Amino acid sequence: MSKNAVQRPSGRGRFITFEGGEGTGKSTQIKKLADRLKAARMRILVTREPGGSPGAEIMRHLVLSGMGKLLGPEAETLLFAAARDDHVRTVIQPALNQGAWVLCDRFADSTRAYQGSLGSVPIGLINAMQRVTIGDLKPDLTIILDLPVEIGLQRAAVRRGTGAPDRFESEQLSFHHGLREAYRKIAAEEPKRCVLIDANSDPDTVADRVWTALRERLLPATASVISA
Ligand code: TYD
Numbered sequence: 001m002s003k004n005a006v007q008r009p010s011g012r013g014r015f016i017t018f019e020g021g022e023g024t025g026k027s028t029q030i031k032k033l034a035d036r037l038k039a040a041r042m043r044i045l046v047t048r049e050p051g052g053s054p055g056a057e058i059m060r061h062l063v064l065s066g067m068g069k070l071l072g073p074e075a076e077t078l079l080f081a082a083a084r085d086d087h088v089r090t091v092i093q094p095a096l097n098q099g100a101w102v103l104c105d106r107f108a109d110s111t112r113a114y115q116g117s118l119g120s121v122p123i124g125l126i127n128a129m130q131r132v133t134i135g136d137l138k139p140d141l142t143i144i145l146d147l148p149v150e151i152g153l154q155r156a157a158v159r160r161g162t163g164a165p166d167r168f169e170s171e172q173l174s175f176h177h178g179l180r181e182a183y184r185k186i187a188a189e190e191p192k193r194c195v196l197i198d199a200n201s202d203p204d205t206v207a208d209r210v211w212t213a214l215r216e217r218l219l220p221a222t223a224s225v226i227s228a
Contacts, residue, residue, distance in 0.1 A: 013043070013096040014218055015137070017107040019186075020145035021179045022169055023155035024199050025206060029145065030103050032207040033214070037101060045095045048105035050080055052087040059083035066167045074125065077115040081129040084108070088134055108134060109142060109186050109194075114168065117182035118175055141217050143210055144187050145199035149176040 016033075018026040027048075034044050051060040059079050062068050068076035084107075095102050108130055115121045153176060156169055164170075187196040195213040199206050 011099065013098070013100045013102060014140045015092065015096055015102050015104070016214070016218075017104045017109065017139040017142045018145065019106060019109045019113070019142055019183060020147065020199065021149065021152050021176055021183065023152035023157075023159070024145035024147045025155070025203065026105050026145055028203050029143070029199075029206060029210055030105055032203065033210055034103055036207075036211060043098075043100040045091075045100045045102045046105075047087070047091055047102065049087060049107055049110065050083040052092075052104070053090045055086035055090070056083035059086075064166045064168075069167060073115065073119045073121050077111065077119070077121050077126065077129065080111055080115065081133050084111075085133040088137060093137065104139075107139060107142075109144075109183070112186060113179055113182040117185075118178050139193060141214065142190075142194045143213065144183050144194055144196045145206070146180065146184065146187075146196050147199040149173065149180055151200060152176070 018030055020026055030046055034046050037044050049056070050063055051057045059082055063076060063079050063083075068079045071079075092102050092104065111126055111130075112123075116123055116126045153169075153173075156165075160169070168175075184196065187194040195217070197206065197209045197213065201209075
């Protein structure tokens with residue numbers, strides 16, 4: 001079998017989320033994984049949060065511009081939840097029902113890490129919002145990209161160029177260290193769903209690690225074997 005050969009499962013699609021702090025390379029890795037899966041003739045939808053649907057993109061603008069912060073941590077969290085509600089209902093769930101594999105740049109773990117662990121929003125409130133917005137929809141696999149904070153922030157600064165840092169990029173260094181710890185904790189607490197991937201290597205090496213995790217977790221003995 002070639003490097004891209006996979007066994008294609010049938011029925012409902014699979015929901016794969018990517019998580020990590022600033023500059024960990026999520027979008028690069030999502031693109032590489034999408035290319036690999038498409039080469040294996042899988043039906044793929046790439047999306048992101050906050051955003052991913054017309055309604056949620058409006059909310060994205062509100063939170064990343066810092067306007068949500070002015071309302072306080074709970075209300076800012078509600079904006080993320082409202083965006084997720086629209087995104088799940090209008091984009092993610094329909095795609096999964098049609099058999100597509102959905103690759104999502106950030107999802108509910110971002111709320112747990114950014115607003116829960118670091119934003120001091122009580123976990124009870126976050127869980128309640130999660131029940132309303134996503135119900136039983138749980139990612140089949142969550143890839144958490146792990147990288148030393150200083151390297152991630154440096155990468156984010158290069159990517160930004162002369163543009164201003166957004167609402168979260170401009171947080172203190174201690175916030176970003178806390179974020180890394182919060183994600184490591186999520187990975188340790190939910191080992192069946194989450195894989196912590198060392199992202200401190202060149203993009204192709206990291207992509208191979210992601211691919212190995214995906215094959216081990218989601219492409220076991222199923223339907224027809226296809227090669228790309
Ligand atoms: P984005 O420009 O997409 O950044 P990144 O490339 O790091 O994903 O900005 C999304 C920001 O929103 C990011 O800093 C994380 C934050 N965020 C939350 O705080 N809570 C959430 O629930 C989500 C989805 C994102």
